[in-house]
Structure formats: structure tokens, C-alpha cells
Amino acid sequence: MACAYFSRGKQCGSFVYFSLGVVNQIHNKYSVRKDTQHQFNARESGWGFTSFMPLGELYDPSRGYLVNDVVIIEAEVLVRGVVDYWTYDSKETGYVGLKNQGATCYMNSLLQTMYHIPYFRKAVYRMPTTENDLPSQSISLALQSLFYKLQYSDNSVATEELPQSFGWDTYDSFMQHDVQELNKVLCEKLEDKMKGTVVEGTIQKLFEGHHMNYIECIDVDYKSTIKESFYDLQLDVKGCRDVYASFDKYVEVERLEGDNNYHAEQNGLQVGSSIQFLGCRYLA
Numbered sequence: 616m617a618c619a620y621f622s623r624g625k626q627c628g629s630f631v632y633f634s635l636g637v638v639n640q641i642h643n644k645y646s647v648r649k650d651t652q653h654q655f656n657a658r659e660s661g662w663g664f665t666s667f668m669p670l671g672e673l674y675d676p677s678r679g680y681l682v683n684d685v686v687i688i689e690a691e692v693l694v695r696g697v698v699d700y701w702t703y704d705s706k707e708t709g710y711v712g713l714k715n716q717g718a719t720c721y722m723n724s725l726l727q728t729m730y731h732i733p734y735f736r737k738a739v740y741r742m743p744t745t746e747n748d749l750p751s752q753s754i755s756l757a758l759q760s761l762f763y764k765l766q767y768s769d770n771s772v773a774t775e776e777l778p779q780s781f782g783w784d785t786y787d788s789f790m791q792h793d794v795q796e797l798n799k800v801l802c803e804k805l806e807d808k809m810k811g812t813v814v815e816g817t818i819q820k821l822f823e824g825h826h827m828n829y830i831e832c833i834d835v836d837y838k839s840t841i842k843e844s845f846y847d848l849q850l851d852v853k854g855c856r857d858v859y860a861s862f863d864k865y866v867e868v869e870r871l872e873g874d875n876n877y878h879a880e881q882n883g884l885q886v887g888s889s890i891q892f893l894g895c896r897y898l899a
Contacts, residue, residue: 617661629655630695637668638687641679648689651718665717711764712771719774721794725801726774730765738817742808750776755808798847822846825893842893866890 634650653662672678673686680686713723729735739762742755750757757780764772781804806818823844831838850861 631655632693632695634689634691635664635667636689637673637680638689639679640682640685640687645679647680650691653715662717711768713765714771714773716774716778719778721792722778722797723774725794725798726761726777727765730762732821735817735821736762738809738814738821739805741812741814742805743812751779754780754804756780758805795847795849802846818846827891827893829891866892 630652631654632650632652634648636646636648639645639647647668649664649667651662651664655662673680676682713719713726715723739755739758742759744753744756744759748756750760754777757777761772761774761777781800802818802822809815809817823846825842825844827840827842829838829840848865850858851864852861855861855864
């Protein structure tokens with residue numbers, strides 16, 4: 616999609632949500648649809664998808680997209696207003712944002728969270744680099760550069776070098792990834808880079824927590840406990856008014872029934888399970 620707004624010499628950007636779809640005329644549930652959103656501006660007046668669907672599938676009449684030499688394409692565009700983000704000045708708030716590469720909002724949220732942990736930010740700055748390192752090839756230098764720009768730049772910051780440093784290409788940047796998996800990958804790579812340096816063990820000290828998984832028989836005297844460590848937790852938010860309610864739901868007792876039953880030696884299948892937190896880090 617291209618925005619002609621800037622051909623008339625305008626500078627402000629339009630924030631647009633748009634979706635494209637190719638309708639399957641035989642089975643609608645197999646229709647292909649993709650959506651994205653973008654802040655159009657003079658520097659990025661065009662935006663779209665690096666790939667949409669294989670041409671072989673589109674041209675194959677048996678797949679249902681091409682019927683009687685007709686392909687049905689659906690498009691939806693929603694303009695949410697004109698915002699001059701490119702002239703945003705950090706002096707107004709003291710903070711700047713991260714530019715979206717296509718589908719990297721999840722990554723930007725994680726990076727902003729990490730940046731705002733002072734101890735973590737200081738540890739990143741203390742990671743050793745050499746004058747021959749390139750940000751696109753060194754995760755240490757890429758993260759240092761990114762944090763420095765977040766701290767001192769007046770304008771929003773690009774993130775292309777960081778994904779490149781752990782092996783992503785342009786296609787990966789346009790794909791939605793799981794933020795929990797990205798956090799795991801990033802922490803593992805940073806832990807590896809910190810080994811043998813003055814900041815070795817920082818990731819574990821900052822993020823590791825412990826909880827006890829216990830399985831307990833309801834009608835007989837039997838209890839099994841396992842201590843486990845974690846760097847992150849997957850909390851439910853649906854139906855929870857706040858994060859405290861999410862934690863309450865996370866640790867509530869679950870009765871193991873049916874196929875989910877646990878076999879206790881000599882006591883049959885009659886147990887419940889729950890989790891007890893033993894310790895979490897205070898981040899400052």
C-alpha cells in the first residue's frame with residue numbers, strides 16, 4: 616500500500632490499519648487474509664507484505680482461489696488519524712519509542728521493558744565489545760547501541776540491527792513471533808555472551824524465580840513436590856481484573872480428573888495439584 620498524501624508536500628503521517636484477502640470460492644474457511652498497521656510518513660510512504668501466498672496455490676483451480684478465471688480479492692483500510700510522530704521530541708516526555716519493522720510490536724514491548732530495568736541496562740553497557748564488532752553481527756553491541764539511542768535520542772529508534780545480530784532476516788521481521796519465546800532466545804544469547812565477563816550471571820540474578828509444584832492426594836496421605844526455576848511465567852488475563860488475579864488463578868488448586876489423573880503409588884488416582892511461589896526477583 617502506498618500513501619499519496621506525501622506527494623503533495625505534506626509532512627504529517629497517517630496511522631493506517633489495512634488488510635488484504637484472497638477469497639477461497641469453494642471453502643471460505645481456507646481464504647487467505649493478512650493484516651497490518653503502519654504509520655505512513657515521507658520516509659515510509661509504502662508498506663505491505665514481503666510474501667502473501669504461493670502463486671502455485673493461487674493459479675491451481677482445484678484449490679478454490681481461481682474459479683472461471685476469476686480471483687476475488689478483498690481489501691479493508693481504516694485510517695485512524697494524522698499524527699506527526701516523526702517530529703516527536705523526547706523532551707516532551709523524556710522517552711522515545713521504537714520503530715515497527717512490520718510486525719515487531721511484540722519485540723519492541725520486550726525491549727522497552729528490559730531497557731527500563733536500570734540494573735539490566737547497566738549490565739548491557741558493561742558487556743565487552745571490540746572496535747571491529749558490527750552491531751548487525753554482535754548482539755552485545757547491537758543492544759548497547761539500541762539502549763544508548765533510547766536514552767539519548769530525541770526521535771524514535773530503529774531496531775533492524777538487533778534482529779540481524781541473532782540471525783533474523785527481513786522476512787522474519789515481517790512475521791509475528793511469540794514474545795515469550797523471543798525473551799527466552801534473547802536471555803540465552805545474552806547469558807552466553809556474558810560468560811567470563813564482569814557481568815556473568817546477571818540474567819539469572821535478575822530474572823530467575825523459584826516455585827514448588829506439588830501433587831497431593833485428596834483422600835490419602837501422599838504428597839509429591841518438585842522445585843523448579845523460571846525466568847518468565849505465562850499468566851491468563853481473560854477474566855482477571857488485574858495481575859494479582861492472574862497470579863491467584865495461576866496458583867489455584869487443580870483437581871486432576873479423567874485422563875489428567877496422576878497415579879500415586881498404592882493409593883490410586885485421586886489427587887490435586889497446585890503451585891507455590893518460593894521467591895521472585897525485585898527488579899530495580
